[in-house]
Amino acid sequence: MSEDILSRVRKVTVEELSVKEEEVLETSSFQDDLGADSLDVVELVMALEDEFGIEIPDDEVGEIKTVGAAVEYIEKKLPK
Amino acid sequence: MQFQDQVVVVTGASRGIGRSIAEAFAAEGAKVACVATTIEGASATAEAIGGVAFAADVSNQESVDALFEAVATQLGTPSVLVNNAGITRDTLLIRMKEEDWDRVIAVNLKGAFLCTKAVAKTMMKARYGRIINISSVVGQGGAAGQANYAAAKAGLFGLTKSVAKELGSRGITCNAVAPGFIETDMTSGLSEDFKQMVEKTAPIARLGTPADISPAVLFLASPNSGYITGQTITVDGGLTL
Secondary structure, X not given: OOHHHHHHHHHHHHHHHOOOXXXXXXXXXXXXXXXXXXXXXXXXXXXXXXXXXXXXXXXXXXXXXXXXXXXXXXXXXXXX | OOOOOOEEEEEOOOOHHHHHHHHHHHHOOOXXXXXXXXXXXXXXXXXXXXXXXXXXXXXXXHHHHHHHHHHHHHOOOEEEEEEOOOOOOOOOHHHOOHHHHHHHHHHHHHHHHHHHHHHHHHHHHHOOEEEEEEOOHHHHHOOXXXXXXXXXXXXXXXXXXXXXHHHHHHOEEEEEEEEOOEOOHHHOOOOHHHHHHHHHHOOOOOOEOHHHHHHHHHHHHOHHHOOOOOOEEEEOOOOOO
């Protein structure tokens, strides 16, 4: 797992969900652990799209449930 | 000064109801972004009320994005959006051209969608916002010769309620105002017979003026109206009762 992507995902998560950095672990679930509701998730996804210059289709948002899952998803999407 | 230093965006502000709304907000201390299709039209209102003029085509995504970027830079983050821009292309359905339909839906309905989308993100961040859509009694009751206009105005009710549901958890309300027959350039072509009918039928026996509409808009835009959302206030002198 890319450390660079992980730290950027954590940074975006801290900003979007107004949580403390130490709360945002690789295993943290955005909704269950970090208190995001469905609108927060959409905002987070849009912020990740901006941060990484990728497009995340609505039907793939479901794959991004945890911080780690977001990192894996982004790794897959970024041009190699 | 109920709206002191709040940034208020009013589309269709060059004339009629929009101009009156812009004026009323400015009188309450708001920093008003007066939006119109031409900078001349926008400036006429802005200069008169001490607002700032912006030209935009609300039916065009790029133009709307540029508009809200300019508003953010020059005035700050909007806390109130009034989707007032509207046009008519009246004719009976059987004579209505596809273009008459498309244009009216694009300005009156899609324009409200694009502008709402443009402010939604920053309002969500701010956990506060007031969005007011200017619809029409014609959206409730229909009107011969206005299938396009009535459909767009009815569409605004669906937009209003959906936005209310989506954004309520972020302190954002979205409501509609449905004017009846108001004396503006838009209604200046109505026949004398029609005007007399309004005067005979409505409990408040006169046509409305733009100044009759702005109080309802300011009420819905007030910080104290935060428990009212997805609603329509009909301001028609009781005509449609």
